[in-house]
Amino acid sequence: MPFTGKSGKFNAAIRTVEIGTGDKAVKLGGENVLPFYTFDAPIENAPKIGVLITDMGLENEVAGIKDYYAGATTFAEIAKKAEEMPGADFVVLRFEGADPNGENRSVEDCVAIAKEVGDAITAPLVIEGCKNVEKDAELFSKVAEALQGKNVLILSAREENYKAVAAAAGLAYGQKVGAESAVDINLAKQLNVLIGQLGVDQANVVMNVGSAAAGYGFEYVVSTMDRVKAAALAQGDVQLQMPIMTPVADEAWNVKEAMASEADMPEWGSQEERGIDMEVETAAAVLASGSNAVILKHPTSVATISKLIKALV
Template sequence: MAIFLGDEIEEKEEIKALMKSLAKFIEKLGDLELENVEIRAEELTFIIQPMVGFTAQIPQITQKVEKKIETLLKAEFSPPIETYPGTITEVKIGATRSEGGSRRKVIKIGGEKTMPFYSFEALNPNKPAIAMDIFDMPIELAKSVRQHFEDVMHDPAEWAKRQVEDFGAEIVSLNLISTDPLIKDTSPKEAAKTVENVLQAVDVPLIIGGSGNKAKDPLVLEAAAEVASGERCILNSANIDNDYKRIARAAKQHNHIVVAFTPMDINNQKKLNRLLLDEGLSKEQIIIDPTTAALGYGLDYTLSLMERIKLAGLLGDPDLQMPILASTSNSWGAREAWMKSEEWGPKEYRGPLWETVTTITAMMAGGDLFMLSHPATVRIIKRLIESLYGEVNADQRIQDWITDIGL
């Protein structure tokens, strides 16, 4: 509403008309509030013409006149910093010769003092780490993943080398799926040989996974722990309903780390973590896997669980202060990642992007270690982590984006 009132407003016909309609309006409403009206007058008199049949009371006029702002109102921003009573435990993966192993590289994860990448309040000491999957037998994989190592899938040692040397895996995640009684029923002893071969082929730490068979996994992981004694591998995984005691004992005896896996349940996660601690594992020997669902297939559960766990740990819950493992290569199970579809566009791009977006989400929610499949995801996530740690100085100008982003 903009009414410009001059000095002689009482005498102007149009103002009189305006007042008349204003009065009628007021009669209907009872009162009037002038909002955002700029009044440029020394003194203002409302003269309402007496009219036949017009009996409305002269209303109270409240003025809410905004001052004309001439200069920018200055305000200072100060970062809303919080401190947390708890710290996430730092876990060292792999052991060098002097530490009783044979790895040339060891990786540290965890140790957070704040939520992921909240570097305005604290710098978390360790960057998230990247593991790449290999299997102890050729398996069905999406073509866009498979093409990068199809020629070495029959040889886990060569496959491991490819992941480390060509694609930059910081950790190799060896999945002994052939031990599944329904697949090849490979014996724990045979499986342990594969572990030895891979340990010799690469100098990075290992994650050693079973087949998911509840009865067999503890035996397989036990045998693997023995041949890898002192290497501080990650045994994947102890569950509430498998023989987690056997796995914990093997880890303790041979200096390894155990993954505590629970399916989407924070209370069971706490319970399992406590059970493993009770078995004599130190906090530095446990990593938790609260289940990673793929983008579009329950990732919402995963991200909220990870945030809850990380926050609980930072707030001081000792049962949830372990670093988080996220098997984001699970995203290849989503049909959007591998299925041919005109509607969804080329799967060669869509597939790796599906894995990358799943990983970004798990990383922002609190994941510390990722299992990945596609080399492009590894490259992009590594670069992203370096950026978020401020390790790359950028000279990016965005001020003119409106004109400068092309067609």
């Protein structure tokens, strides 16, 4: 008796959100099947890769990253090289130095850096903050204003500051809004509802449902993404049909496997290779779990994940 496979195509679909402008604008989401289930239906918009740079420059990066950016001394030059990295779809600028408990870089200085980067590249730009909710609320509002017309994604609005961030980015200045929650489907949905109640069109919202490096409570990330995609597609929950972007680099390069020196842990081998392994493993896992875009920073990681995506879509 012949086997007839049952299609896993759903009537519902993930919304398509476009970031950037012109020929290099990218579309996130749009699929009506589970991650990489191209045997059920075509996936029009393959997952995308962003390259992370920060306002702290390159001093603390590993050798392979420094080598790639060799000769780049200004933020504009670094951003341009990030844009040109093989496999890159967009650039991510993180304001790590804005943290009041760290460098405490002023909002004015951050805005100047954002404008320098925004003017230097034609690829879409994503802005990350310092994780201080008060500083980020002020920073994101000013950056969204300074980059008006570039259709950037402000990542992210959180429960503590979503009113200021979403109102500025999504309403006043026409940017895209990232909704960041802490690895919980109910929190993710609640934040999406709250942002929608402000008047932000759901077609302008991308979710960051949280992440962790592979091996660090990662089962919570997987189960949350699985539940979000199941609710969005199988149950048709419109409040969870936004594409997901996951900042992998922030997590993968800040665990002991990636940070412990070869002098301290000689049996673990090359520190840089360990960091690449953590980044690639984490990115592959969140893509398989439903992320529509990942943020990476090492050229080897970007090339590897780009090859993976092309092989599966």
